[in-house]
Amino acid sequence: MPEQRKVQPGEHLTGIAEELGLPDTKTILSKSADSLSKRPHPEMLNPGETLTVPDLEPLKFTLATGKRHKLTIQRPKAKLRVTFDTFQGKATAATDAEVTPEGKPAEKQSLDSGKLEMKIAPACAQALVKVKSPDDKRPDVHWRLKLGFLVRSESDEGALARLRNLGYYRAVARDADPRERRAAIEEFQFDQGLTLSGTLDDDTKKKIEEIYGC
């Protein structure tokens, strides 16, 4: 029987595939009874949604006896892809960053037009990225990234989190300020040539997803 699994905060498809011992996410996508594969970004799961994990058949190998065999187990590969911008949508002037994934040593990364792409353990839930300011009068920015915690953009929560990541507004604690939220939405709508409504209508959410990258 397929297993019903309730998605926990921070979970993403690659992480689940790894936990299940799968080589990648394809098995879940192809065998899931859900419409996961129809989603534009099936990687992203919302906490609380139910995922149908298909029954997995054991892999069978026919191997000759009396010989040594080398079996390579494929594991899912996860990546962190981030572009560091200014709040005005231009690439940051910063060129150097230091990334510390949870439980790992820090590693230096260079940013090309603000872009950072690196492999990450699928189970890694946190990473600290220190973006070095090239200007002594400007501070470094320390990003405490919560990996996999970005929820899908159809929800207001997901759309607002993206606007915040894009620099349209400030801290989590301030999400409750309706003026700041509305300013963020209208500024985004203005920047993208959408009709100014101040609300998260479907067109706006779709555009947020497109601009943000998922």
Place this chain on the structure above:
Amino acid sequence: MAADSPAAGASPSAGKPEPMVIEAPVAVTATDEGNILAAPLRAVASVPVEDTRFEFDSSFLLPDATRSLERVAPLHQRFAFAPVTLFGHADRVGDETYNKKLSGRRVRSVYATLVRKTDIWEELYQNPLGADNWQGRPVQYMLELLGHDPGPIDGAIGDKTKKAVKEFQTASGLPATGNLNPSTRQALFAAYMDAICTGSDGQPFKLAPADFLGHGQDPDGKADYQGCSEFNPIFVPSKQQEKDFSAPSRKNQRDYANAPNRRVTLFFIDPASEVVVGDWPCPKATEGTAGCHKRFWSDGDNRLKPADLPRRQRETHDTYACRFYERLALTAEPGELDAVRPGEVRARWSKLEVKPVHNSTFPPATPPTDAIPEDCKVELLVDTQGVADGTAARIEILNAQSGAGVSEGALDNLEVRGDKVVAPDTGERPQWTFEAKQGPWEEWDKPLFYMVAHVGDSQGESPHDLGTEEDLLRVCPVLVTISDAIADTPAGGGLTTRDEMYEIGDIEKSDPARGIYSIPFNQANVPTALWGSVIRNSYAYHQTSHGDVRCRIDGAQFKPNAAGNAPTVCPNDASHTGRSVLFIGDTPIGDAETSDVTAVPSVPRYLVYINTCVAGWEPSFANAFLARGTRNVIAFQMYIPDDDAREMARQFYRKWTQVFRCDPEKIPEVFYSVSPPFVGSMKPVLFGDGAAGAGADGADVADALGALA
């Protein structure tokens, strides 16, 4: 949950600023999902340079601008790496293109002062815009502040002003020509900027162009400073007010109500906010309004239109038309407080400005009530953590300058309930109101207070850092102007007392923290108690109406003497004595009313200026104020021509409130400096400290006291 680090931009030590820490949820991917992260735009602090720091309808910064500008230095020290950007604002009177220019001129005026660019001031001087003309009164203000008396500040460059220019030239090592030539102007501008733009130590303070957001790269100040035209008012009148103000005779009233909208605001931007100067959305101070409209809220045009009720940004959050400005401004608002730690006693005021007690709301209730209006009350917020209910508590209120407790300024017998200090009888936070005896509230000496809370064996103090003035309670000096509105006649047709009252109120309001109450009385009969409730605990009081001399025996109006310029004789009996009074409606107010301690709980502390006919004819009225503690009274012995009366009042208040910040010691000096041209037509009289021959050229004015009686 961790949020943006509160200290971003702060730099306790030298070197690079502290990092900004931002927590962000991101997507992980096996394929192509990407994330974009950008540090948000935010301000870490702001300083308003209010309209009242500017000469009326002008971009010239008055001497009183010091009080705004001296707040910049401590913030610049605290947020050393935070770049500065300035926004100028105009009110909605006039069209938006003109207002864009005017707001641009104001913001350039402030920018020039901060970085000492006298060439910007020279450009403003050379090119007047409408009423914004630097070639008259501004020159006189500058000379006056620098210690060279230019005579009346009336915009007419006469002999006295030229003499002051000569004095300044000599003092500055320039040829003493008396002509305000370019090199003299440059020296005058520079000296004046140094005088008004100081740190809290009183020493000249300036910023470098590189301290600004655009780094001073653009000759027109892109991102360094910009004008918002009329698009971001902090007050939008109601439809009814707008209609009332549209009459030409109500121009002064309209300008008075709009004063808060004319201002310049300085923002310190978080240095972690990475700004690409070319992408900064605001048009330059010299550009038109098209770029502004693009950034309007979707309902921006409606926000600027009067609605059924008057609106204030602070309360209704719907008067800024520009989304970008509001976004920036709201990030500079103070955030929530951290939790109180065990053992800590945290003391704060519920607000930072409070008026001394007046008995009535404004406009005054008839009859006056005993209810104390909200603007007089401040709550004392004392919080604890883990302290047992019922623990005894006591709060003392102290003057922040001297550290001395204020008279009768302690609240005993308080107790802790639910980690709050409350009054046991109400269970609510204790409240405090200020009375005259808890003064003095000298304007120039910053009437700032803090509190010490004793809870059990612990104690806590509200902040009292005089360097930043943050979280100190300021008792706003209340200046009252009263007119007898039923004596009003249209402008140009004799008395226009209400209009004059608003004009004086506008001049007095050179410090926005001053409470200015301008009260037009419409009643024919005004109870003495109503008058008393209006002037109670006030700092200064200006009256515009009729004045008279009345018989002490039968109340009859005294007849003028043969010359027709003073009342001398009772029509019923020449042996009757008279008394000086002012009139509100049909009610005479003089010595007996002033002495009535029940109806008039306290009199104005420093000045009573009775701008009426003959109320200074004999001294009983003035003496009644002096006997109760008012420092000075100004009145007139003759029937006064309206134009002269208004002009002398303007001259007096421009110097006293704007140049000398209502310093009571300066009242005689200012009186004797502005009154001489009016001796012949009005016989101005000064009563009280420094009067009677204390000043050189006006001595006969005071000496004439009683001579006509």
